[in-house]
Amino acid sequence: MVESFSEMTRAVRSLNAVKNSKEMLPKFYLRARKRKDTDGALAWCMAGIPPELLQSFDLNSEWPENFSTMCAARLVAPGFIEIAEGEGYSGELCSYLTNTMGYCKRTIDLSAPPPESPLEGGMGIPTMLLGSGYACDPRWKWFQAIATRYFSVPLFSTDPMSPPFDIDVKDPRVAEHYVSQYRADLTAQISFLEKHTGKEFNPDRFRTIMANSQKAIKILHEILDMRKAKPCPMSAGDYFSAIIPQMYMLGEEETIYYYQAIHDEVKQRVENGVGVITNEKYRLFWTGLPPWFNLGLFNYLESLGAVVVIEASYYCGPPEEVDLSDPLEGLVQRIWKKTCWRHSRRTEAAPEVSNHAVFGPLGSLGLLHWVREYDLDGALMHRNRSCRATSLGQIHYSNVLNEVGIPSLIIESDMADPRAWSDSRIKAQVEAFLEVIDNSRQRTIVNNT
Secondary structure, rough: OOOOOOOOOOOOOOHHHHHOOHHHHHHHHHHHHHHHOOOOEEEEEEEEHHHHHHOOOEEEEEEEHHHHHHHHOOOOOOHHHHHHHOOOOOOOOHHEEEEEEEHHHHHHHOOOOOOOOEEEEEOOOOOOOEEOOOOOHHHHEEEEHHHHHHHOEEEEEOOOOEEOOOOOOHHHHHHHHHHHHHHHHHHHHHHHHHHHHHOOOOHHHHHHHHHHHHHHHHHHHHHHOOOOOOOOOHHHHHHHHHHHHHOOOOOOOHHHHHHHHHHHHHHHHHHOOOOOOOOOOEEEEEEEOHHHHHHHHHHHHHHHHHEEEEOOOOOOOOOOOOOOOOOOEEEEEEEEHHHHHHHHHHOOOOOOOOOOOOOOOOHHHHHHHHHHHHHOOOOEEEOOOOHHHHOOOHHHHHHHHHOOOOOOEEEEEEEOOOOHOHHHHHHHHHHHHHHHHHHHHHHHHHHHH
């Protein structure tokens, strides 16, 4: 039985472009209608599969991880998760995974997409699965379980580039190993897609798609860079809505238009000194996946004078220039360059896969850089009950920040399952945390006098 979680609230967005995202990104929000029009192949994909590659085949796609965030926001995820738990899946597993498994079981039982699904027609029945082993261990088995228990369809799994922390990525032999590995992986993906779509890969079209992707990444990075301004012109609620095209629509012209609209609005705010709130007292850093069922948490912070000015989750990083004369090689080189960039900043999670939507934190060097660049007063970290990968390193980060006088708070919950949320407890922790920041400032003033 699905409960009503009355204490959960959706985020109130600050930017007009983000408020109008459904109108600006019709290819994403109207994809169920597109499936009805085309009635063709449908791939369920994990983040880590290059959206540019899917576009080159005009392949309809669904992303169960994203679908789970929508189920969480609509508060229907607990029902699907409970079904999965009844199927034997542990509540300690990724709640994206259990939400998906419950959705699959209910779809099979109904012989139709569940009517409570947040999308019209749900995710549709897949004709293929494109998985990735990036970032966490459940992803290795997630799509295998779908293919064996629910939908008997072909599966392709890709491997990430993840050089260990003690590897010298500047060594040409190391570079050749990882680059050749991923080049072979992409070639195999293309062969799989050609076989199961009946279409041939078109390098010329892929070159245009990659050029669009590069342009969008550059604009997005400029947007995040402008959030260094005081007061901060863009909220975390806006940011976590704006990641959708970065994750699933890189290469689409819609993505360029959308990010340019956000860029122009943020730039105008910076020039006019307009912030997310009128009285910005605390500038915070966020790491970990957000509680998608309660993005209103960020509005609550803002009501206390606190603005999350930068987030580690999904951070795109600076754009990497690549030669697109061979566009497939350009994608390989972009990924390797980004991997090296993150490796140099001592990341604590798998660096990069195949798009710019990275999940893991930036590492201690990157975090200290942000303390200075974004003039941070404190850090909020979400220890996620069902996602070890995005909770990795938080104690270490807390210790690193403590050494430079920056307080931090680790809250515990989940990204999709509101049953793990305690509104009163977490709000009390946040209020006490802001008092810690105030006390820390007072000590600094006393020590400097």
